Amino acid sequence: MATQLRERPDVALPHTTAAGSDLLRDAVLHVREACRILEIDPTTERLLEMPERELTLTLPVEMDDGSVALFQGYRVQHSRLRGPAKGGFRYHPDVTLDEVRGLASLMTWKCALLDLPYGGAKGGVACDPSRMSTRELNTLTRVYARALAPLVGPHVDIPAPDVNTNEQTMAWFLDELERQSGTFQPAVVTGKPLELGGSAGRGEATGRGVAHITRLMLDRLGIPLSEARIVVQGFGKVGYETVVSLVGSGCRIVAVSDVSGGLYNPAGLDIERIDLHLRSQPQRLLGGYSGDDAQIISNEQVLTLPCDALIPAALEGQITSANAHQVQARVIVEGANGPVTSEADRVLAERGIIVVPDILANAGGVVVSYFEWLQGLQGRRWTLEAVRTELDAMLTSAFEHVVARADRSEVSLRQAAFLIAVERVARVARLRGLTPQGV
Numbered sequence: 001m002a003t004q005l006r007e008r009p010d011v012a013l014p015h016t017t018a019a020g021s022d023l024l025r026d027a028v029l030h031v032r033e034a035c036r037i038l039e040i041d042p043t044t045e046r047l048l049e050m051p052e053r054e055l056t057l058t059l060p061v062e063m064d065d066g067s068v069a070l071f072q073g074y075r076v077q078h079s080r081l082r083g084p085a086k087g088g089f090r091y092h093p094d095v096t097l098d099e100v101r102g103l104a105s106l107m108t109w110k111c112a113l114l115d116l117p118y119g120g121a122k123g124g125v126a127c128d129p130s131r132m133s134t135r136e137l138n139t140l141t142r143v144y145a146r147a148l149a150p151l152v153g154p155h156v157d158i159p160a161p162d163v164n165t166n167e168q169t170m171a172w173f174l175d176e177l178e179r180q181s182g183t184f185q186p187a188v189v190t191g192k193p194l195e196l197g198g199s200a201g202r203g204e205a206t207g208r209g210v211a212h213i214t215r216l217m218l219d220r221l222g223i224p225l226s227e228a229r230i231v232v233q234g235f236g237k238v239g240y241e242t243v244v245s246l247v248g249s250g251c252r253i254v255a256v257s258d259v260s261g262g263l264y265n266p267a268g269l270d271i272e273r274i275d276l277h278l279r280s281q282p283q284r285l286l287g288g289y290s291g292d293d294a295q296i297i298s299n300e301q302v303l304t305l306p307c308d309a310l311i312p313a314a315l316e317g318q319i320t321s322a323n324a325h326q327v328q329a330r331v332i333v334e335g336a337n338g339p340v341t342s343e344a345d346r347v348l349a350e351r352g353i354i355v356v357p358d359i360l361a362n363a364g365g366v367v368v369s370y371f372e373w374l375q376g377l378q379g380r381r382w383t384l385e386a387v388r389t390e391l392d393a394m395l396t397s398a399f400e401h402v403v404a405r406a407d408r409s410e411v412s413l414r415q416a417a418f419l420i421a422v423e424r425v426a427r428v429a430r431l432r433g434l435t436p437q438g439v
């Protein structure tokens, strides 16, 4: 049966549509590859690649001009085998069901790799938040929360921020759920403001984690931090916090970019000055920066600059078969989810460029979400120092585990990360009696 499915990918893959389908396809391919190496039976393989349950929503929102707009929303719970489904929700015009399915699957493997007691989920609404008012975003979030209310909960599914959603979004989401239920539920969503039960260090966590993993990788390659040239694509929350942390440890950031364009200086950018520019405008975009230290380049050009570490921290599908041949980095650290396609992975491997996979590199966010959830369940507060110490320790341990598995099994870091994660989830499926014995 397994062979039959592999020979007929159209049958084996869940229904796909154009956008986001590469991400889903790649997530399924990584799981299948791990299952093949682990000699996992076809039933378990199928169970692990399919989403457990998914919700498609039509969300009516009253806009400021009095009209009612209908938005398409999604929540996919890929797996709840190891614990409640966990994962953020994003607001972006390109959100599709397939994209959310792929991202939900990545959350399952990320949580398993970090040994968090969670499964994986993701949500999203197809909308353009840059063209919506605060009131419209508030209403949309509440309509979305009401629709999800029966399917989320501290022991069912715990949402969090993702692309274009933030602490404020989580505050609206939490408030709506608490109004619906008439009870306080601080552990039902993570990434909340501190005042509403959020955790110290959650805001910086993903970027801090990406920086931590980058430092570990540079160290392993014998590149001193003071000599490392780093390029970061995407200057949203993740990219920004990554840069702040790396600058703090003496690294040279030679290029950064966002949708408005990129800045490059081989001698190192003046990050403080760039930060002042960002703070001077509401959209916080790099475009219009006038420091004479930087050359203006495009968001795509940053990916092919000479550097030691390239950190794509924007969206998926950035490094593909079209540009992987031009990448001049020694290592790519995936700050975003799915920025390197599986075709690009192969090209990069042939060229000796190491890729640190998303499910390891950007796991800092969900790790601190776990700390936040624990604090919510226990009514306690951790100090920033405790959060940072615990976060760094968990990421270091996962990194070492992945590197050791890659060496032992002679596979890439991505394959090693998937081997560890898939093995853990498959074991739970067997222990629960859902799949054949002897896996």
Ligand code: GLU
Binding pocket: 086, 087, 088, 089, 110, 158, 159, 160, 161, 162, 163, 190, 337, 362, 363, 365, 366, 367, 369
């Ligand atoms: N959206 C983040 C991710 O992709 C965090 C998810 C969470 O904290 O649940 O890992």
